[in-house]
Amino acid sequence: MRGRPETPSSRQVPQGAVLSSPVRVLLAAAQVSLALGILTADLWLPNSYSVANAYPLVILIGLRRGPRWVTLTFVGCALLLFAGWWFSADPMPALVVSVNRGLTAGILCVTAALVWRVEIVRMQLRARLADSVRNSELLERADERFRLALDSSTHSMILVDGTGRIVRVNALAEEVFGYAAEDLCGCAVEILVPERFRSKHGELRTLFLRAPSTRPMAVGRELFAVRKDGSEFPVEIILNLLETSDGTLVLAAIVDISARKRAEEEMHQMVEALPSGILVVDAKGTIVLANSLLNGLFRYAKDELIGKPIETLVPPRHVTGHPEKVSSFFAAPVPTFLGAGRTLYGMRKDGQEFPVEIGLNPIQTQYGPRVIAAVVDISARLRTQKELELAAEDLRRSNEELDAFAYIASHDLKAPLRAIESLSKWIEEDAAPVLPPKSRQHLETLTARVQRMRTLLDDLLEYSRAGRAEEGVADIDVRTLVQDVLDTLGPNPSFSVDILGELPSVRCSRSPLAQVFRNLIDNAIKHHDRPGGRVQIGGRPVGRDLAEFRVTDDGPGIPAEFRERVFRMFQTLKPRDEVEGSGMGLALVRKVVHRNGGTIRVENRSSQGSEFIFTWRRVPAREEVA
Amino acid sequence: LNSPVSNTAVKMVLIEDDAVDAESVDRALTKLKLSTPVLRFNDGKAAIEGLRAAGKDKVQRPYLILLDLNLPRMNGLEFLDELRADPLLRDNIVFVLTTSCDARDIREAYARNVAGYIVKARVEEGLLEAFKMLGRYGELVEFPREVTP
Secondary structure: OOOOOOOOOOOOOOOOOOOOHHHHHHHHHHHHHHHHHHHHHHHHOOHHHOHHHHHHHHHHHOOOOOHHHHHHHHHHHHHHHHHHHHHOOOOOOHHHHHHHHHHHHHHHHHHHHHHHHHHHHHHHHHHHHHHHHHHHHHHHHHHHHHHHHHHHOOOEEEEEEOOOEEEEEOHHHHHHHOOOHHHHOOOEHHHHOOHHHHHHHHHHHHHHHHOOOOEEOOOOOOEEEEOOOOOEEEEEEEEEEEEEOOEEEEEEEEEEOHHHHHHHHHHHHHHHHOOOEEEEEEOOOEEEEEOHHHHHHHOOOOOOOOOOEHHHHOOHHHHOOHHHHHHHHHHOOOOEEEOOOOOEEEEOOOOOEEEEEEEEEEEEEOOEEEEEEEEEEOHHHHHHHHHHHHHHHHHHHHHHHHHHHHHHHHHOOHHHHHHHHHHHHHHHHHOHHHOOHHHHHHHHHHHHHHHHHHHHHHHHHHHHHOOOOOOOOEEEOHHHHHHHHHHHHOOOOOEEEEEOOOOOOEEEOHHHHHHHHHHHHHHHHHOOOOOOEEEEEEEEEEOOOEEEEEEEEOOOOOOHHHOOHHHOOOOOOOOOOOOOOOOOHHHHHHHHHHHOOOOEEEEEOOOOOEEEEEEEEOOOHHHHHO | OOOOOOHHHOEEEEEOOOHHHHHHHHHHHHHOOOOOOEEEEOOHHHHHHHHHOOHHHOOOOOEEEEEOOOOOOOOHHHHHHHHHHOOOOOOOEEEEEEOOOOHHHHHHHHHOOOOEEEEOOOOHHHHHHHHHHHHHHHHHOOOOOOOOO
16 A cells, blocks of 8 residues: 555644633733722822723733633723722712713723624634634545545556546556556546547547446456557456536546456466367356367367357257256256266257267356366267177177087087997997907097097087186185095006195185196196106195195106197197197196186296196185175 | 786887987897887977877887987977976976086986986996996886876
C-alpha cells in the first residue's frame, strides 16, 4: 500500500474563550478596580461631574469574554450606579440627580446591549469558522481514504468523468501503464486504449453511460490496454458508475490478465499434448474445448466443435436422454468411467461409429463447472481382444483334438497292432511244424517291433495326458512316494537306489510326482553302461515355495551337446535295438515338471554319471493365493 | 414251477467289430475246451436289434453279453444305455471286454451296471484266464430267465 502517513491534526477546534486565564484574571481585576475607582469618585465627587458615565468602560473591557460576562458586568455596574446615587452626599436637587442618573443608566444599558450583541455575533462567527475548518478536514480525510482505498486495490483503478476525462488513477495504474498520475489526469481515457480500438471505445462509453450497469466489460471478447511505451496487454475491466455532486463518474477496475492468459495457453498446450482425445464441456453440454487428437478421432477440423452440443458426437440412437445424463452428471459431479461392462460408441463427422471408452472428471473453472472428458478409441483393443478370444478358442479346440487323438492313438492304433500280434502268434502256433527257422525268426522280430510300437503309443498317450491328473492334492511324504515307486519298478539286485537324508515334503497330486521319479530312476537304470550301479536321490527346500530334488546315477553321463536334446520327444541317444525305449520318458518328465511350475536340467557329475535336478512347487499354485 | 435249471446252456453274446478279436475269443474257448456257443454281432445297433428279435430269430436265454466299447454305428456305452432302458432286456448281465483302460470308460461302464470290466490283455494267456473265469461264472451264477407266459 502506498500513501503518505496521516499527519496529526495540528489545529484544535476553537473554543468559546479566546483569552488565556491569566489575561482573563487581569482583565477582571482591571474591571473590578475601574468600577471601584468610579464608585469612589462618584461618591466623593459631586453628581454634576457625572463620573458614573464611565461605567460603560467597565463593560467594554469585558469584550471577548462572552455575553454572560457582559450581563454580569452590566448588573454589577448598574448596582454600583445605584449605590453611588444612594450614598452620595451631593445635595443636588433630587430631580436633576434623578434625570442625570437615569441618563447614565440609559447609556449603561445601551452600551451593555451593544456589547452583548457584539459578543453574540462574534461567538456565532467563531462557531461557523470552526465548523468550516472541521468540514474541510473531514473532506481531506475522506479524500485521503479514497486515495488509500484506490491504492490498496489489487486492480488498476481509473476514475473517469462523464466526458471520458481521467479524473484520478491509483498508484497501481501509474505503475501498470507507466504514466505519472499528473500525466493522466485530464487526459481522455482513450490514451490507454490501443489505437485500433479508440474510435469504437468512445461510442461504447456513451452507450454505457446511457444504460449503465456494474459488470465486466465485453464478456467473451478479449480486451487490450496499451502502456505509455506502446506495448499492449490483455485486460479484464469492471466498470462502476458513481453518481457524485460533480456529476456521473465511472470507476474502472482494470486487471492485467497476461499471466492468466499465459496459464490458459499452457493448459491448452498440455491438453493438446495429452495422448487421448480431450473434450471440455460446460454445464449446458456445450463443447468449449477439444484437442487435436479428439478432432482427429471424430474427423473434425480445429475449433469446428467449439460451441456445438456434445450430442454432435453421440450416435443418433443414443442422443435421446443424453442431455439429461449431462445435467444429472453436473448435479452430482464425481469422476466417472464410462464404458465398463458395455461398449459405448462415438460418431464421426461422416456418421461412422466407433467404440470408445470415456473418462469424465468434473473441474471448477473461473467460468463455472466444467467436465473434462477423455475419449479413447478402443477399436484396436476390441479387435485384438476378439482375435485373442478366437485364438483361445482355436487353442481349446486343438487341445480337444489332441485329446481325441491321444485316445484314438491308444485304442484305434493299438487295435490293429493287437490283431497283428495275435495273427503272428497264431501263424507261429498253427504252422509250427512247417515253418522254416528264418520265418520263425522273422515272426519273432515282428512281435518285437509290435511291442515297440505299442510302447511308443502308450508313452505318447501318457505324455498327452500328463499333468491333467484328476486326482486331488494331498500332503505328500516324498520318501514314502519314492519307496512306492521303487516297489513298482520291481527288484533289481544289481542296482542300489538310496535316498539321501530328509526329503522336503510337498503338497500336490501324487501321480505326477511319482511319474517323474519313476521315469528318472527307470532312465538311470535302463541307460546305465554297466549291468549294475547306484542311484541316489536327494532333495532340499528352495525358498518357501519350491523343493529341489536330485536323481543321481553313476552311469555314462550325458555329453553336454545332448543335454537339451534328451528332453525332446522321441529322442534317444542309442539305437532302439540296443536299448528299448520310446524316447518319451524324459520329454514326459519335463512336461510334468513344467506343468507343475518347476524346471529341470541335467548335469554331469564331476567323476562319473549324470544328475537330474528338478524343482517342484511345495504348494499348488491355486492354493497360494488363499 | 421253477426248478433250478443248469446253466450249461449259457450262450455268449459277443459284440465285437474286429474279426481278429472275435477269432481270439473262439481260439480261447477252444483252448479251454469249452463248448459255449458264441453269437456275434458287429456293432451295438446290430446287437440290440438281434436281442429284440422275436420268433425263431429270438435269442434264447440264458446268455452273457461280452461288449466291446469302441464300435461303429452304436458304441458300447450307447448300447448299454439302450439296453438298460429296455424293460425286457435291462436285466441282462454284461461284461465289458475292451482294449481301453481309460478311467473315464471304466467309470461310465460301471455307471451302467456292468458285471465286470475286463481289459483285453496283450498276451493270449491273459485272455485265457478271463475266459476261464467267464466259463466258471456261467456255471455258477443263476441267470435271468425267460418269463414263461
